[in-house]
Amino acid sequence: MTTVRPRNDPAQYDDLAASWWDGRGPFAMLHWIAEARARLVPQATHEASVLVDIACGGGLLAPHLAGKGHRHVGVDLSPTATAVARRHGVAAVRGDAQRLPLADACADVVVAGEVLEHVPDLDAAVSEACRVLRPGGTLVVDTIAATWFGRFSSITVGERLPGGPPRRLHDPALYVDRDRLVRVAAAHGVVLSLAGLRPSVPDYLAWVTGRRDRARMVPTRSTAGLFQAHGRKATP
Numbered sequence: 089m090t091t092v093r094p095r096n097d098p099a100q101y102d103d104l105a106a107s108w109w110d111g112r113g114p115f116a117m118l119h120w121i122a123e124a125r126a127r128l129v130p131q132a133t134h135e136a137s138v139l140v141d142i143a144c145g146g147g148l149l150a151p152h153l154a155g156k157g158h159r160h161v162g163v164d165l166s167p168t169a170t171a172v173a174r175r176h177g178v179a180a181v182r183g184d185a186q187r188l189p190l191a192d193a194c195a196d197v198v199v200a201g202e203v204l205e206h207v208p209d210l211d212a213a214v215s216e217a218c219r220v221l222r223p224g225g226t227l228v229v230d231t232i233a234a235t236w237f238g239r240f241s242s243i244t245v246g247e248r249l250p251g252g253p254p255r256r257l258h259d260p261a262l263y264v265d266r267d268r269l270v271r272v273a274a275a276h277g278v279v280l281s282l283a284g285l286r287p288s289v290p291d292y293l294a295w296v297t298g299r300r301d302r303a304r305m306v307p308t309r310s311t312a313g314l315f316q317a318h319g320r321k322a323t324p
């Protein structure tokens with residue numbers, strides 16, 4: 089029997105723990121987004137470079153960081169997700185994005201992929217991401233905008249499409265106000281640039297019909313749905 093959980097219940101990730109690495113399963117699009125996220129991750133500039141992956145999930149970013157030269161450290165609320173991530177080479181620990189169990193300025197790169205739309209306290213999560221980032225380091229975010237289109241594309245349509253998010257995974261009340269994200273990051277020294285993101289339509293159709301094993305994510309002018317944000321932390 090399948091348990092119907094409330095929207096945004098973190099236990100859903102434990103229910104789906106066996107699906108993280110299934111490229112045709114409920115997390116399929118996360119694989120495509122991870123690849124797009126990694127494009128914004130700079131090359132390491134020194135041997136001991138650390139990338140902190142906030143809400144690393146099952147570690148889907150790991151293969152896309154190959155050759156970038158960072159030690160991949162993950163933090164996630166889900167014990168099953170961190171266990172899966174560890175099997176894929178991520179030094180993953182349990183922790184809350186709103187109260188990271190990490191020292192100030194410990195990271196050369198901080199990524200927060202598909203998590204800000206799940207946290208009740210956006211300001212705390214953004215300020216924590218900035219706190220653990222060293223001056224001069226890079227912050228990379230992707231998330232869903234708090235707009236009509238964000239809700240329509242990810243829930244009304246997205247939850248009904250193959251590759252879209254599992255039903256009830258998102259609570260649209262937690263979707264991210266872009267101005268607020270930019271403002272809070274700036275208050276912590278990170279000036280963010282935003283760009284929209286969507287799956288390539290020909291790739292998606294080829295994926296649905298089994299002619300491709302994944303779809304590429306492509307930039308869009310509008311940031312009103314899924315979007316990426318990145319910026320460097322100011323140096324004193």
Ligand SMILES: C[S@@+](CC[C@H](N)C(=O)[O-])C[C@H]1O[C@@H](n2cnc3c(N)ncnc32)[C@H](O)[C@@H]1O
Pocket residue numbers: 098101118119121122142143144145146147148149163164165166169183184185186200201202203206207
């Ligand atoms: C949509 S998944 C994204 C996972 C991964 N970043 C990726 O893109 O493959 C959301 C992840 O956020 C985690 N999560 C949700 N709330 C969290 C919180 N407050 N602190 C840390 N992790 C959280 C979940 O356990 C889940 O692994």
